[in-house]
Amino acid sequence: MKVYIPRDAAALALGADAVAAALVKPGIETVRTGSRGLFWLEPMIEVETPAGRIAYGPVTEADVPGLLAAGLLDGGAHKLRLGRPEDIPFLARQTRLTFARCGVIDPLSIQDYRAHGGMKGLARARELGPAATIEEVTQSGLRGRGGAGFPTGIKWKTTADAPGARKYIVCNADEGDSGTYADRMLMEGDPFALIEGMAIAGFATGAAKGYVYTRSEYPHAIATFDAALVIARREGLLGDGFDIEQRVGAGAYVCGEETSLLESLEGRRGQVRAKPPLPAHHGLFGMPTVVNNVISLASVPCIMADGAVQYKALGFGRSRGSMPIQLAGNVKYAGLFEAGFGLTLGEIVNDIGGGTLSGRPVRAVQVGGPLGAYFPPALFDTKFDYEAFTARDGLIGHGGVVVFDDTVDMARQARFAMEFCEVESCGKCTPCRIGSVRGQEVIDKIMAGTNVDTNLALLTDLCHTMKFGSLCALGGFIPYPVMSALTHFPEDFRHPVAPRAAA
Amino acid sequence: MAAFEPWSKEQCAAIIAAHAAREGAALPILHALQAEFGYVPKDAIPMIAAALNITRAEMHGIVTFYHDFRDHPTGRHVLRLCRAEACQSLGADALGAQTCTHLGVDWHGTTQDGAVTLEPVFCLGLCAIGPAGMLDGRPLGRLDAARVVAELETAT
Numbered sequence: 001m002k003v004y005i006p007r008d009a010a011a012l013a014l015g016a017d018a019v020a021a022a023l024v025k026p027g028i029e030t031v032r033t034g035s036r037g038l039f040w041l042e043p044m045i046e047v048e049t050p051a052g053r054i055a056y057g058p059v060t061e062a063d064v065p066g067l068l069a070a071g072l073l074d075g076g077a078h079k080l081r082l083g084r085p086e087d088i089p090f091l092a093r094q095t096r097l098t099f100a101r102c103g104v105i106d107p108l109s110i111q112d113y114r115a116h117g118g119m120k121g122l123a124r125a126r127e128l129g130p131a132a133t134i135e136e137v138t139q140s141g142l143r144g145r146g147g148a149g150f151p152t153g154i155k156w157k158t159t160a161d162a163p164g165a166r167k168y169i170v171c172n173a174d175e176g177d178s179g180t181y182a183d184r185m186l187m188e189g190d191p192f193a194l195i196e197g198m199a200i201a202g203f204a205t206g207a208a209k210g211y212v213y214t215r216s217e218y219p220h221a222i223a224t225f226d227a228a229l230v231i232a233r234r235e236g237l238l239g240d241g242f243d244i245e246q247r248v249g250a251g252a253y254v255c256g257e258e259t260s261l262l263e264s265l266e267g268r269r270g271q272v273r274a275k276p277p278l279p280a281h282h283g284l285f286g287m288p289t290v291v292n293n294v295i296s297l298a299s300v301p302c303i304m305a306d307g308a309v310q311y312k313a314l315g316f317g318r319s320r321g322s323m324p325i326q327l328a329g330n331v332k333y334a335g336l337f338e339a340g341f342g343l344t345l346g347e348i349v350n351d352i353g354g355g356t357l358s359g360r361p362v363r364a365v366q367v368g369g370p371l372g373a374y375f376p377p378a379l380f381d382t383k384f385d386y387e388a389f390t391a392r393d394g395l396i397g398h399g400g401v402v403v404f405d406d407t408v409d410m411a412r413q414a415r416f417a418m419e420f421c422e423v424e425s426c427g428k429c430t431p432c433r434i435g436s437v438r439g440q441e442v443i444d445k446i447m448a449g450t451n452v453d454t455n456l457a458l459l460t461d462l463c464h465t466m467k468f469g470s471l472c473a474l475g476g477f478i479p480y481p482v483m484s485a486l487t488h489f490p491e492d493f494r495h496p497v498a499p500r501a502a503a
Numbered sequence: 504m505a506a507f508e509p510w511s512k513e514q515c516a517a518i519i520a521a522h523a524a525r526e527g528a529a530l531p532i533l534h535a536l537q538a539e540f541g542y543v544p545k546d547a548i549p550m551i552a553a554a555l556n557i558t559r560a561e562m563h564g565i566v567t568f569y570h571d572f573r574d575h576p577t578g579r580h581v582l583r584l585c586r587a588e589a590c591q592s593l594g595a596d597a598l599g600a601q602t603c604t605h606l607g608v609d610w611h612g613t614t615q616d617g618a619v620t621l622e623p624v625f626c627l628g629l630c631a632i633g634p635a636g637m638l639d640g641r642p643l644g645r646l647d648a649a650r651v652v653a654e655l656e657t658a659t
Contacts, residue, residue: 178630
C-alpha cells in the first residue's frame, strides 16, 4: 500500500521525516513527494485507495499508531482525515497548471513525471521548431513571474535573434522576497518541470548551456535539483545539445536582480549593471542570455503541451495565464494558491486565506516582497494583476502576499524597508547606498516626534530620489513599502508608538 | 553539525585546482573552501586570486560582498533565525530579541562556550510557517522562545 509523505522543506520543518520513519512498516510503501502547498495541514500524508488518494493532516509522529489502528491504509475514518485532497476547498478552487504535479509525484521519478504529462511540451517544441516555439510562448501571453512581468516570448526572440558565439539560458532561482516560496516548492516538488522548461528555452533560442542560480538559503531545493539533473542527463532529457548546471548564491538579496545575478555567476561581486545593454543582447560572459524566473520557465512545458490558446484563456487584462499566489505571514490558511490573474486582494486574503492566524483584524498586506507596497483593507478591491497593482503604486512581484494584523507598527515596517535596503544594497549607486541609511535616520526622527512635518517631507523627497535615481529595483522600489506605509497609515507616523512589547 | 577540517594549504590548493577551470569559478571555490574548513581562511585569498588571475584586492572584494562567507569559524552549532517580513508578522522580532538574551549574544555572535552561533537570515522560504529558522541546516517552523530553547538543548 502506498503512502505519500512530503519532503518539502516546510513539511520537514513540521516533522515530516519523523512521520515517514514511523510509517516504515511491512506492507507500506512510502513515497516522498513535494508539498501540495496547504501548510496549515502539513505534514499532510496521502494514502492510495481504490477511491483515489485520501489525505490526512496535520499528522505528527504520535498520530501514526492511532491512524494505522483506524485503518489509514484503507482510507479509514479518523479525526485527521481530510478526504480526497482535490476536494479540499483550498485546492478545489485552484487552477493548477505549473504546480499540477507538485505534491503529487515523487519529484525524482522521471517515470512519474512522464506519467503525469511531463516531456510532452519538449516533444511538441521539437515538432514545431524553434521559431514556432517562441511564437507559441509569445502567444500564450506569459510574462516574467519573477516580478518584472516582461513578456517571456519577446525576451526569447531577442536572444534568438542576437548574434553570439554561444548563448545561455539562466534561471533565476534567487527567490529572496519574504513571503515567497513558489520556486523552492517547485524545485523540491517537480524539478523536471524546470529542467524541461529550460530545455525548451535552449532549443528555441539556440543556447547550449543553462545555469540555475539558486539561493544558498534553500539547501533542500539545491539537493533535490542537483539529484534531478543527474537523472535528467541519464534519461536523455539533458545532454543532447543542452546541459544545465546549478550554481549556489551566497546570501546576497540583490543577486536576484538579473544583472547582479550575471555578475555573480561570472564570479564577481554581485553589483548591478546599467541597462542597456540588455542581457538578451549582452548577458552572461557578454553573450546573448535569457534570464527567466523559475516559475516562468516551469510554466513553459504546460504551455507547449496544451497550447498557448488554453493558457491564455486564463487570466485578466494583459496578465494572462496562472500565477502561484503565496499566502504567508499572519494568515489562517497559509499556502500556495495557483489561479488565473484577476482575483481581488480581498478574496485572496479573506476568502482564501481566511483572515489572520491570530484572529485579530487584518491591518496591512504586503504584496510582492520587501520591495512591495503595504495595502490597507480599503484597497482590497485591487485585482491581482500586473497593471492593477502598478496603478495603485504597488507591484505583484513574485506573488508573495504577507498578512499583518492590527498589532503591526507601520512606521517600524517602513524603517525595516530602509534597513533591509542598507544591508542588501550592492553599493554601486548613491541613492540606494546612501539613501537607505539616511532613510533610517529620518524615520527614526519621525518616530521620536522630532520636526515631524519637515522630516516627513524630507522622507517623501528622499523616496522620490531613490525611486527615480537608483540603478535597479532594490533602491528603486524600496520607496513602495515606505511610501505606502506613509500614505495609507499616516497615524503610525504621527503618534510615535513604542516598540511592540516582547510577546 | 558538520565537522570541519583544520586549515591546510595543500588541501586548499587542491580545492582551488578542482574548480579553477569552471566558468565564473570564484563562488564555487569559496563555497567548497567554506564546506571544507567551516570558513574562508585569510590565507586562501591570495591563492584563489593567483589561480583566477585577479588581484588580491578584487578577491577580497568578492569574498566580503557575500553575507555567507565567513573569515572565522562558527560555533559548533549554527542557529539561523529569519528576520524578514512574513516572520515579523508572527513575532520574529520578539523571538530574535529573546533568543539573543537567552544565548547572551548579539546577532552574528557566538556563545562564550563556543556552542552556538546566532545568525540572522532574510527568508528561508518557510514564510507559511513562521517564525522560521534553521538549526545546523535543519528547517524549523512555528518557532517560539520555548521551542528555540528546547531545540538548542537537544542539539547541544
